[in-house]
Amino acid sequence: MFRSHPTLALTLIFAMTNHHPAAAVAKSPPEPKAGVDISRLRELENPSRTPAQRANLGLRLYRDEMVTPTPRPGPPYTSIVTHDYVLAQITRKLAESDADATTLRKTWERMNAGEVKDSLAIALLLRDVQKAKVKSKKATGESAEADAKLRDDLRTKVSAYVVDRRHPLRLRELGIVALGKLAVQENDATIGPTLAQVIREDVQGHYKASPDPQGKGGTPRVLVFPVRRAAAEAIQAMNKAGMLLESYVTAAAKQAQFEVKLPPTPARSAAPAK
DSSP, X not given: OOOOOHHHHHHXXXXXXXXXXXXXXXXXXXXXXXXXXXXXXXXXXXTTSOHHHHHHHHHHHHHHHHHSOOOOOOTTOOOOOOHHHHHHHHHHHHHHTTOOHHHHHHHHHHSOSSHHHHHHHHHHHHHHHHTHHHHHHHOOTHHHHHHHHHHHHHHHHHHHHHTOTTXXXXXXXXXXXXXXXXXXXXXXXXXXXHHHHHHHHOOOOEEEEOSSOOSSSSEEEEEEOHHHHHHHHHHHHHHHTTOOOOHHHHHHHHHOOOEEEEEEEOOOOOOOOO
16 A cells, blocks of 8 residues: 655645745735825925926825725824825815816816815815916906806805815815905905804814823823814904904804813723733
């Protein structure tokens, strides 16, 4: 009877299970790092890039963040770097850059509904407000009329966006900044009630570590409300500009609560010795 050699049998077993040193082990490709590296936003300021290239870079940054979103922060949940924070930073930087507005507008118009389309609407409105003085000297006739129509459309969409609490906190905050600047620029007090509504109804907050820790063995935290703060600051800027606002609008800004102190999180007890 044939008797297998012990060494040969072990060799075959290890080879079949890919544990033999001589066996080729297939390595799976590393998973892509989640979230866009914020330092990449500096490329939007690169003077060697054309406006069209900057617009396309901004759109690529949106795409990369959507493909591999920034993960939620872990305990004690005080990090502000979240998926919507990164989207808001891309939006803010894109609005400040010299990205080609036509490229951004056409992309926004043909894009399906979603976070990137919402972000582009905010970016376009914020950019339009920030560059209005330059555009007003160039735009004439049909061009000026088209710009005004686009601005009205963006204002309507962003106003509806910021009062909807289902939308991300940081993008709502940036949308309010854009509306506040627009209100002061156009002396438009009708934006005031929208901001007051945001303050009354907003419940979106995030944790931050308390600057004056108290309590033993825990992490003191504060719940802050950035959306309320942005709305109150916008109303205050409108009031300072001499705009005639309804009393309930100014009262909402004065009475808004921006922070709530929370009890410290309990310290994690050490694992029992075995």
